[in-house]
Amino acid sequence: MTAPDPFQDLVGRPVGRDAPSVAPDPVNQPMIRHWTVAFEDRNPVYTDPEVAAGSRFGGIVAPPFMLQAWTMPTPTISGLRERGGAPVAGDGESLISVLDDAGYIATLATGSEYEIVRYVRLGELLSSRTVLESISAEKSTRVGTGRFVTWLTTYRDASGEVVGRQRFSILKFKPGGAIR
């Protein structure tokens, strides 16, 4: 009989501390501009106050898929390589720490799904809460053995209303193959 998979106990549990993760900064024009520059996205409702005011949005809105970026943890650049790319040192109890300790130290994103309930405006302070939705049995892949992990994140505005949801899937693996 095969041993029960200890990772299945983590399904449904919050990722990280059991509290919403509040964005370090409210939705702001400089970060929106930075995003639009990176993708050469000249949609005027993101940066032109006049056009945005006359649009159905009534004012500047953030590109919808910035939702994940607003609540990304603020990184500490020192030690980035040593931590295997983790933005900050783990507390040893997060899902990622548990997977890292089991040898699945490398990460590859495999998919992302968004549901946008509404676009967000300048000045909004967003928060997110993420739970582990699923974790696969160990699989052998082109890049190494690993587990497919899917998280479900709910994004809320300052009043607690849901502004969007995201399902984010990654492969956590033991490097040994090749990312070609």
Place this chain on the structure above:
Amino acid sequence: MSDPYALIDWHEVVAGTELPELVIDVTASVIVAGAIATRDFMPVHHDREYAIAQGSSDIFMNILSDAGFCGRYLTDWAGYEARVTKLAIRLGVPVFPGAVLTYRGRVTAVARDGDTGRIEVAFDASTELGEHLSGTATLDVPVAG
């Protein structure tokens, strides 16, 4: 000259309508700018040595950048009054510096609820290495008449 972000006319859109191609000349700058703008500091997206040590051949584009380009691809076509309500993407081969990433897509369904039109799109983005991502999206647009 007509407004490049003018609202698409929902009445002109049918299942099978093709979106204009979006071609991205991917350089290291594109990959790094996208990673940092999305606040993703994973070294595989900006540190070539680190990426190679992880088994890659070079730095590669992060998935948050894919979402950024998808958003642009959709509203470049549908216009600034369009609201993207859903996006789902699955990744294939990575995108490295030097790749030419081409987005191609078509409308799969069109519906209307009062003065709101809904458009569903299926698309993919490929480089010379193969399919980088495939995806679907839903937009809503104001409809008159």
